Amino acid sequence: MRLAATATEQASLPSRRPRLPVPLLLLAPALAIFLVFFVLPLGVLVVNSFHDYSRLTGIIPTFTLKNYVRILSDGFYLEIIFRTLRLAFLTSCVTLIIGYPIALYLTVASARQRAWIILLILSPLLVSVIVRTFGWLIILGPNGLVHSLFLALGLQASVPLHSEGAVIAGLANVLLPFLVLAVATSLQAIDPAVPLAAASLGAGPWRVFRLVVFPLSLPGVIAGLLIVFSLASSSFVTPALLGGADYKVMSTMIYQQALILQNWPFAAAFAVVLVLVVFLVLLVQTRLIEGGRYRVVFH
Amino acid sequence: MIPPAAHRVLAVFALVVCAFSVAPVLVIVAESFTATDYVVFPPPSLSFKWYGEFLKRAEFVDSFLVSAIVAFGASLVATALGAAASLALVRHDFFGRRALQQLFLAPLSLPGLIFGLALLQFLARYGMPRNIATITLAHVIITMPFAIRFITVALLGIDRNVELCAQSLGASRWRTFRYITFPLIRPGLAASLVFAFIISFDEVAASLFLSSPNATTLPVRIFTYIDQNYDPLVTAVSSLLVFAALFAIAILERTFGVGRLFGLR
Numbered sequence: 051m052r053l054a055a056t057a058t059e060q061a062s063l064p065s066r067r068p069r070l071p072v073p074l075l076l077l078a079p080a081l082a083i084f085l086v087f088f089v090l091p092l093g094v095l096v097v098n099s100f101h102d103y104s105r106l107t108g109i110i111p112t113f114t115l116k117n118y119v120r121i122l123s124d125g126f127y128l129e130i131i132f133r134t135l136r137l138a139f140l141t142s143c144v145t146l147i148i149g150y151p152i153a154l155y156l157t158v159a160s161a162r163q164r165a166w167i168i169l170l171i172l173s174p175l176l177v178s179v180i181v182r183t184f185g186w187l188i189i190l191g192p193n194g195l196v197h198s199l200f201l202a203l204g205l206q207a208s209v210p211l212h213s214e215g216a217v218i219a220g221l222a223n224v225l226l227p228f229l230v231l232a233v234a235t236s237l238q239a240i241d242p243a244v245p246l247a248a249a250s251l252g253a254g255p256w257r258v259f260r261l262v263v264f265p266l267s268l269p270g271v272i273a274g275l276l277i278v279f280s281l282a283s284s285s286f287v288t289p290a291l292l293g294g295a296d297y298k299v300m301s302t303m304i305y306q307q308a309l310i311l312q313n314w315p316f317a318a319a320f321a322v323v324l325v326l327v328v329f330l331v332l333l334v335q336t337r338l339i340e341g342g343r344y345r346v347v348f349h
Numbered sequence: 350m351i352p353p354a355a356h357r358v359l360a361v362f363a364l365v366v367c368a369f370s371v372a373p374v375l376v377i378v379a380e381s382f383t384a385t386d387y388v389v390f391p392p393p394s395l396s397f398k399w400y401g402e403f404l405k406r407a408e409f410v411d412s413f414l415v416s417a418i419v420a421f422g423a424s425l426v427a428t429a430l431g432a433a434a435s436l437a438l439v440r441h442d443f444f445g446r447r448a449l450q451q452l453f454l455a456p457l458s459l460p461g462l463i464f465g466l467a468l469l470q471f472l473a474r475y476g477m478p479r480n481i482a483t484i485t486l487a488h489v490i491i492t493m494p495f496a497i498r499f500i501t502v503a504l505l506g507i508d509r510n511v512e513l514c515a516q517s518l519g520a521s522r523w524r525t526f527r528y529i530t531f532p533l534i535r536p537g538l539a540a541s542l543v544f545a546f547i548i549s550f551d552e553v554a555a556s557l558f559l560s561s562p563n564a565t566t567l568p569v570r571i572f573t574y575i576d577q578n579y580d581p582l583v584t585a586v587s588s589l590l591v592f593a594a595l596f597a598i599a600i601l602e603r604t605f606g607v608g609r610l611f612g613l614r
Contacts, residue, residue, distance in 0.1 A: 072522070076437035077449065080430040080493065084452055088464075088490050091471035095463070098470050152366050155359040163360075169602070170367040176594045177374055178551035180568045181587040184575060185373020188380050188584070193389040195376060226370060255352045284460035286554050291575060301462050301554075308466055309558070318470065321463045332458060 099318035109315055117319030127303075131323070134299040137214065138283035141221045142275045145229045148222065149274065153233035153267075175227045179287045186220045186292055187211070212294030220288040225281055229274035236270025237263070280331045284324060300324045374591055381584040388581055399585035409586055412570040416550055418481060419566060423488035424545035428538055430489070431496025436526075438497070439504045457494045464491070465558030472559075479561040487555050492545035499544065503537025504530075540601070547597050551590070 099117055102110040121127045152171065156164055174182060189195045190211045240263065248262045249255070286301040293299070298306075300320060308317035376390060381399055383392030403409055438450055456464065468487055472479060507530070515525045553568040560569045567590070571583055 073437035073441040073443050076433040080434040080453065081449070083430065083486065083489060084493075087468065087471075087486050088456065089452075091464075091467035092459075094471040094474055095467035148366050148369070151359055151362050155363045158356060158359070159363075167363055167367060169598075171370050173594075173598050174370055174374060176547050176551075176598055178553065178568050178587075178590050178594075180551075180553050180571050180575075181377060181590050182373045184571070184583060184587055185375075185377045187575070187579070188376050188388060188390050189373065191388065191579070193387070195390045198390060223369065223373060226366075255355065280458075284462065286460075286462045286557075287572065291572075301460070304462060304466065305557070308469070314470055314473075317466060321466050324460065325463055328458070328460065 095318045096322060098315050099322050101315040103313050103315045108312075117316050118323075120316070121319060121323055127320075130298050130300055130303055131327075133297075134283050134301075134324075135327070137217060137221070137289070137299060138279045140214075141218050141225065141282040142278045144218055144222045145225055145278045146271065146275060149226050149229035150233055150271070153230050153237055153270075154263075156230075156234050157237050171230050172227050174223075179224055182224055183220050183288050183291050186216065186223070190216055190219075190292075211292065212297065214293070214297065216292040217289050217297065220292045221282050221285055224285075224288060225278045228277045228281065232274030232277060233267060233270040236267045236273075240266045276331055276334065280328045283331070284328055300327075377584050378588045378591055380581060381588040383581050383584075385581070388579060388584075399581045402582055403585045403589075406582070408565075409567070409570060409582075412565050412567040413586075413589070415481060415484075415564050416567040419485045419488055420546045420549040422481075422485040423492055423549040424542050426485070427489045427492040427496040427545045428500075428541045431493055431541060432500050432534075432538060434493075435497050435500040435504055436530075439501055453497050454494045456490050461491065461552065461554030462557075465555035468555070469558040479559050479563065481564045484556055484559045484564060484566060487559055488549040488552060491552060491555060492548050495544050495548060496541040499541040500534060500537045503534040503540075506537075507533045543597055543601060547594060550593065 098109065100113050100115070102112050102114050102116060104110055121131075152167065156167060159167065187194070191197075192211075194211075244266070245258050245262050248258045253261065284301055286305065289297060289299045290302050290305070293302070301324065304317050304320045304324065307313050307320060380388065380390055380392060382395045382397065383389070384394040384396035384398060385392060434449075434453060438446060464487070468483070469479070471477075472483060477483065511533070512525055512529050515529045516522075520528070551568060552566070553572055556566045556569050557572065560566060565573075567586070571586055574583055
């Protein structure tokens with residue numbers, strides 16, 4: 051369209067210098083990289099997920115639904131999908147319970163306190179997930195902080211590492227900033243006159259919170275929960291390191307199938323199922339609130 | 350809107366959660382100075398021996414360099430291409446503009462693990478190698494959404510009339526960009542560079558599939574090491590990542606404020 055418009059302009063004004071379609075030139079390099087190294091690989095992944103595999107010859111390029119049928123009919127794989135969803139759900143709940151009060155406190159804290167809390171809560175985002183997860187190994191692991199604390203208190207030392215609880219603690223720690231950001235932005239947007247009006251009309255603090263502040267912050271709560279849910283359901287490092295060898299979720303299953311068993315078609319099919327799960331969550335999110343997954347991070 | 354008693358409870362709670370938030374990082378940094386040969390927290394005595402051990406391990410030093418090269422390359426390319434694309438997306442209206450915006454933001458919603466798997470199968474299918482260049486390309490795509498966001502916000506923040514003024518006084522498009530637009534969006538470009546560098550330096554999931562004996566990034570090296578071993582060496586390596594992040598946070602806090610970067614203040 052743009053090209054056509056420029057062409058007619060040139061035709062009617064022959065004296066004018068020919069104009070290059072500037073947006074096209076500016077976009078070309080980024081677009082080329084995205085088409086070749088983002089869109090095309092995803093296409094290859096989807097195509098491979100319909101291929102067969104043999105341990106002797108590798109990928110067999112025939113069309114088959116075998117991989118999907120296997121995932122959706124085998125109880126072992128269904129349990130992995132269910133475990134992934136349960137992990138994501140529990141992580142979202144824990145993150146909300148510890149994150150909401152922080153977001154609330156940000157609205158009443160002094161400027162100095164706010165700056166510190168924001169720095170302490172957000173800056174872990176800039177440290178690699180692998181480092182933060184490894185920290186949990188040292189807190190929960192053998193001879194770790196919890197172990198030493200238990201010993202000092204004279205308690206029977208129990209090591210809670212390699213359990214769903216450890217994975218949830220690790221994920222809540224990594225994903226907390228996303229929830230706090232989402233809730234804090236929607237709390238900030240509340241006109242302070244509204245809760246004041248409720249209070250002046252005789253509502254107690256708890257009633258003001260329950261009937262006015264909390265409902266007004268719901269968009270942020272839902273956005274935060276869904277971000278945490280979708281990030282938790284696709285998280286890999288934390289369940290792989292804190293869950294132990296027997297704790298398999300979808301992402302660690304994909305990793306094992308692809309890099310250890312080398313069954314790429316099956317890994318691809320599992321990846322497509324995981325994307326569909328995350329996509330469904332995002333769909334619900336965009337239905338409930340306008341915008342994408344990270345919108346709250348930026349605005 | 351909150352009574353004083355509840356205020357105090359919330360303050361204590363906030364303190365506890367802040368401690369929870371930074372605990373893993375603090376524990377790692379403290380443990381990296383241990384003098385013991387095994388992991389024990391709190392460390393009974395302190396030394397720098399695991400930092401010395403890191404320097405003796407060629408594979409970790411190699412990976413550190415690989416990560417630095419990849420992060421440097423990816424942040425530079427993503428910022429340059431992101432700036433060009435943002436200029437087109439903000440300053441021009443054309444058919445398919447919204448679709449392109451969605452495409453450039455899409456890597457945010459795609460788990461890194463799946464992008465890595467897709468890229469691995471794509472490279473194998475067309476007989477392309479896995480090396481520093483392919484990891485860098487993957488990181489360009491992963492960091493591009495951030496670059497485009499920061500630069501778009503910077504572009505939207507400048508008064509369009511200043512550019513039009515320059516052009517009406519006879520400046521070419523390039524001169525307008527060089528002397529007007531570029532200096533005005535420099536904070537956005539800097540934020541994009543620093544942020545893309547950090548994201549790339551920390552990335553694990555996609556790099557896990559793209560790393561090979563030729564090129565393994567530091568987070569991937571740490572991941573595979575932890576899988577097999579449990580000793581304080583990794584705490585020293587991880588602390589280096591923490592110090593790098595602290596340095597970046599200091600820069601960001603000075604120039605923009607960490608809160609503003611994420612839309613809070």
